[in-house]
Amino acid sequence: MKQTIPATVDVLLVGMGPVGAAAANLLGRYGIRTLAIDKSSDIFMAPRAIALDNEALRILQLAGLEEGDFATHAIAKVQMRSPLFGNYARANTAGHIDGHPRLVTFYQPELERALRARLAGYPHVQVALGTELIDFNEQEQGVQARLRLADGSIHGVRASYLVGVDGASSFVRRHAGMDFHGKTFAQDWLVVDAQDVPDPIDHIEFMCDPRRPTPHMVAPGGRQRWEFMLRPDETREQMERPEKIRELLQPWCRPEDITIERTAVYRFHARVVERFSRGRIFLAGDAAHITPPFVGQGLVAGLRDVANLCWKLAWVVQGRAAPAILDSYDMERRPHAKSIVNLALLMGRLVMPRNRLTALGVHGLMSLLQLLPATRALFQDLKIKPPSRFGRGLFKACGRGARLVRGGLFPQGLVRRGAGQPFVLSDDALGQRLALVGFGCDPKSALAPGLQAAWAQAGGTTLQLRHRGQVDTGGEPSWEDMSDSLVPGAAPVGWLAVVRPDRTVLHDGPLAQADAIVSEALALLGVARPAPGGQAAQLRASRTG
Incomplete structure (x- = not known):
């Protein structure tokens, strides 16, 4: 069927992964004329992100998802284990905050299906899959973009604002000339996702063995995930061979008894763009920042981005607020995203010491710190996690007599x-x-x-x-x-x-x-x-x- 693309929209949304789909739902709830496009014609079915915290679940609630729209597995604890010191640290993740579990695992394709299904209820939102952004230029009153549709035809669209949620290799970011700062880890990891694993664990554990650090976690649908750090003499091709995967999984299960959904070698990144916006162009999710997976905050940070940005775009488009409020998006989100990336880097150093001597020092120190109530609470009560509180932005600075945390989250009950x-x-x-x-x-x-x-x-x-x-x-x-x-x-x-x-x-x-x-x-x-x-x-x- 030939696609009908509107000539003008309020927001052109580029990318329909979970962050883009959440943004489309938020804009739909605010009644904003939105065109959401994605190069792919369907959902990528392999699992990728796997963890969400209570803040992310609250944002998905804000986007219109209800309990049961996608399956989750509540995680009661995150355990760190060392061959030298045993279970030397843990984070208590049981219970609820603001009406949602503190930490859950999930299956990303199911979440994406749920978000896309909700879009059918918003007449102001049009989705064009198999559609690629090939060019755009910013003008005084909007952004003029050219799209290549699924049938190969070229179509022009004019948007008041353009939002790039098109991933780590973002075309929007590159075409807008917005630099990406950070580094690529020299260390590669093999990710193995499997189903039907006998005797599944009910938590997340980090096997902090300097010979091969291995995070291991449970997920809904009888799923489990392992992440194996590659050694200097190992290659991607070697690690993805079936016989090597069987060898790695042997301590946990008989590989022939399980169903392996995906194996892939990744090189983790830690990067933050120099600005989250330029004029009428905005970035969110992995297009703006890439977070190593050691604290499970990559997707969460992207959801925080669109929750912050979409209502501001809506208020400006609808004439309820001045365009100047859009400057607060970068002001509020970039410092917090940087702090999350830095936390992930710290946790990575704790999880993957390169030799036994380093492991002895790092894990020994952490074991001692668990004996002190103040430092134990940093990990066990997750106080090491940067709070969702802005230092400056679109709120009245706290003065004498304030009872609530201005720039922080309003509680939910x-x-x-x-x-x-x-x-x-x-x-x-x-x-x-x-x-x-x-x-x-x-x-x-x-x-x-x-x-x-x-x-x-x-x-x-x-x-x-x-x-x-x-x-x-x-x-x-x-x-x-x-x-x-x-x-x-x-x-x-x-x-x-x-x-x-x-x-x-x-x-x-x-x-x-x-x-x-x-x-x-x-x-x-x-x-x-x-x-x-x-x-x-x-x-x-x-x-x-």
């Missing part, structure tokens, strides 16, 4: 509308808009009518979170906190918070300061505080100014 009503996760109650949240109070009760109108014009909504048992007085949407994680867990009764669509806290303060809080939030969005009787005109002026 279970809420309900009233007695006998079903429980839902609070992000679903907030919806896809900016939210002015009142903790045990009606946020509109102290907000001037002009600011109420300006807030609605800027894509804002208001809602109340009641502490458990608090009477619903009616009026504004009101939700009862059934987990105590929000009221009073996050803030006391009588407090307000401005929450961005990506669940970042933009501002907070007491109810009595409602006018100032909303005015300052609108100013951050590039929306002027309305004058009495003239708010609509001022909003229009600020969007075109």
Whole structure:
């Protein structure tokens, strides 16, 4: 069938891997005219990424996925084992944070199918598979791109913005002249994915043997993965031979009794682009940063990118915010991506010591550090992981009296509308808009009518979170906190918070300061505080100014 490609769109999305598909869903939920393309005509069926943390699962929830849309396996612990010191360190990953397991494994093709299936519900999103971006140039009012369609024909499309989520060898990044800084590991690894393995483990383990470090993990569908470090005298061809793979797997199983899905040798990279954006061109996922796999944060970082970027694009396209807010994408995401890459490099050095002497020193020191509560918590409680908190960006800098972490994530808990009503996760109650949240109070009760109108014009909504048992007085949407994680867990009764669509806290303060809080939030969005009787005109002026 001949594809029909629109001549103009708001966003041209290049790449339909899991990060690109998540971005397409987010843009679809925000009602943005989006064309999502990919050179491949189908999902790559071999498993690649395998781990997601609670933040990634929360972003997938934000993108519209529901529990059960794809299978996951909750991981209770990550164990590090040494032939010299035994089980010398572990990370406790059992339990939930913000309504999701702390760590799960999954099967990437199944996740991609679930994300693509959801796109059928968004009339504003068109997907063109087997379509390649061959050229683009940025102009004052947009980006003009040329596409080669599946039938070989060339089609032009004009987009307000172009987002490259086209992987580590990104054409968008190269064509835009955005440099990739970092290094390629001299060390290669053989990855083996298998099914039907007898006596599967129920966790993730790192066999930190200097002779051959080997991460080993379980995944849904009866799957397991091993990653074997190559020695200096071993080649890709040697390691991918069936007889060599049987030899490597022998300590865990009889290779003839299992089904091997994939074997591949990879050279891991650690790179971050010099800027995540240039003009109307944006990069996300592996196109912007490549993370070694030792902390399972590669795909997670890409999902953080699109959660941060897509709502900002939507607000600018829809005239709800000034284009200047797009500068905050690089400001917020690049430092955090760098910190995750650095953590992965550190963990790589701990996992793959090159000789017994180094292993003796590194693993011996880590064993001793486990005896001290403060340093033990760094690993066991995952405090070594950089928090999702921005140093600067699109939020009001913290001053005296702030109760929430501005620039950090708003917590999530279970809420309900009233007695006998079903429980839902609070992000679903907030919806896809900016939210002015009142903790045990009606946020509109102290907000001037002009600011109420300006807030609605800027894509804002208001809602109340009641502490458990608090009477619903009616009026504004009101939700009862059934987990105590929000009221009073996050803030006391009588407090307000401005929450961005990506669940970042933009501002907070007491109810009595409602006018100032909303005015300052609108100013951050590039929306002027309305004058009495003239708010609509001022909003229009600020969007075109």
